[in-house]
Amino acid sequence: MANGLRVSSGILYIRCIKTQTAAAKPHHKKNEREMISDFKINDLQIFTGDCRKILPNLPAESIQCCVTSPPYWGLRDYNHSSQIGAEPSPVQYVKSLVEVFSEVWRVLRKDGTLWLNIGDGYARNGGTGSCGPNAVVGNTKKLIQKRNCKVPDCWGLKDRDLMGIPWRVAFALQEDGWIFRSRITWVKKTAMPESVKNRPTNATEDIFLMSKSPTYYYNAAAVREASGANLRNYWLLGP
Numbered sequence: 001m002a003n004g005l006r007v008s009s010g011i012l013y014i015r016c017i018k019t020q021t022a023a024a025k026p027h028h029k030k031n032e033r034e035m036i037s038d039f040k041i042n043d044l045q046i047f048t049g050d051c052r053k054i055l056p057n058l059p060a061e062s063i064q065c066c067v068t069s070p071p072y073w074g075l076r077d078y079n080h081s082s083q084i085g086a087e088p089s090p091v092q093y094v095k096s097l098v099e100v101f102s103e104v105w106r107v108l109r110k111d112g113t114l115w116l117n118i119g120d121g122y123a124r125n126g127g128t129g130s131c132g133p134n135a136v137v138g139n140t141k142k143l144i145q146k147r148n149c150k151v152p153d154c155w156g157l158k159d160r161d162l163m164g165i166p167w168r169v170a171f172a173l174q175e176d177g178w179i180f181r182s183r184i185t186w187v188k189k190t191a192m193p194e195s196v197k198n199r200p201t202n203a204t205e206d207i208f209l210m211s212k213s214p215t216y217y218y219n220a221a222a223v224r225e226a227s228g229a230n231l232r233n234y235w236l237l238g239p
Contacts, residue, residue, distance in 0.1 A: 050082075051100060051103075052082075052100065052103075055100075055103040055104065055106075055107060056103065058107045059107070060106050060107060061106075061107065061108065061109045061110065061112075062107055062109070063104075063107045063108050063109065063112060064108070064109050064111065064112045064113075064217060065112060065113055065114075065115070066104050066108060066112070066113070066114045066115065067115045068114075068115070068116060068117070069116075069117040069118065070084055070085070070097060070100070070116075070118065071083065071084050071085030072085055072118065072119040072120075072121065072165075073085050073087065073090050073093040073121065073163075073165055074086070074090070074093075074121055075119070075121060084096055084097070084100075089152050089153070089154055090152055090154060090155075090163055090165055090168070091152075091154045091155075093165070094165070094168055094169050094172050095172075097169050097172075097173075098169075098172050098173060098176050101114070101173055101176070101178070102176060105176075105177065105178070105212060108212055109212075110212055110213050110216075111212075111213070111215065111216045111217045112211070112212060112216065112217070113181075113209060113210065113211050113216050113217070113218065114178065114208075114209070114210040114211070115207060115208070115209055115210075116169075116170075116173075116207065116208045116210065117186065117205060117206070117207045117208075118165060118166040118169055118205075118206065118208075119165075119166070119205050120162060120163060120164065120165050120166055120202075120205075120206075121162075121163055121165065122160060122161065122162055122163065123151045123152055123157040123158065123159060123160065123161045123163055124151070124159060124160060125150050125151050125159055155168070166205075166206040166208070167206070170183075170206075170208050170210075173210060174210075177212075178210040178211070178212070179210060179211045179212070179213065179214060180208065180210055181209045181210060181211055182208070182209040182233055183206055183207075183208055183209075183233065184206070184207040184208070184209065184233045184234065184235055185204050185205075185206065185207075185233065185234040185235070186204060186205045186206070186207050186234075186235050186237055187203065187204050187234055187235065187236045187237070188203050188204065188205070188237065188238045189236060189237065189238035189239060190238050190239055191203035207235070
């Protein structure tokens with residue numbers, strides 16, 4: 001069984017692939033729109049919807065693996081009133097994710113794992129006191145620019161500080177009970193160009209492996225490198 005969360009319209013979405021066992025059959029709510037079975041392949045079913053509505057409908061300890069990359073804070077406006085990533089401050093963003101993953105914890109089996117990818121950003125005020133186009137790295141929507149035109153008043157952040165959001169989320173999850181097992185560096189073969197001249201171009205992101213218990217399912221033999229060595233904690237991925 002596997003479970004993944006995906007992004008669509010700015011909401012953190014869950015994509016569930018579940019075997020149809022007596023213990024793992026999903027509950028159905030009166031509002032069928034909240035949990036729609038997209039299609040079925042043999043003994044697998046895929047459900048697409050807002051994870052905050054779908055997760056409560058899944059049986060406890062029915063999922064073995066969660067792989068997700070939630071919306072990054074302050075980088076996109078998906079024009080949805082409930083979108084994750086548009087919180088007034090990164091502190092509230094971290095809190096939102098902790099709440100989501102507490103429900104992931106409930107549906108994850110004791111031997112299950114969470115693989116989490118989150119991007120970072122810089123605390124910027126736009127350089128003019130107003131909302132400049134680069135108030136936060138990657139801005140493309142005016143709503144997000146307006147929300148983040150000032151340096152967030154938290155964590156002692158200063159103008160141009162790298163906010164360290166991935167690690168703050170990871171530590172918050174660790175404090176909430178998750179076991180922080182590994183940090184993987186995703187090295188991008190083709191990184192997005194940046195016009196910066198006072199620091200290296202960002203070409204990596206973090207992927208965190210977390211578990212519910214010290215012992216969990218992990219098939220090291222299945223992911224060994226061609227040389228036979230154990231999988232390293234840096235992954236060169238991309239076109």
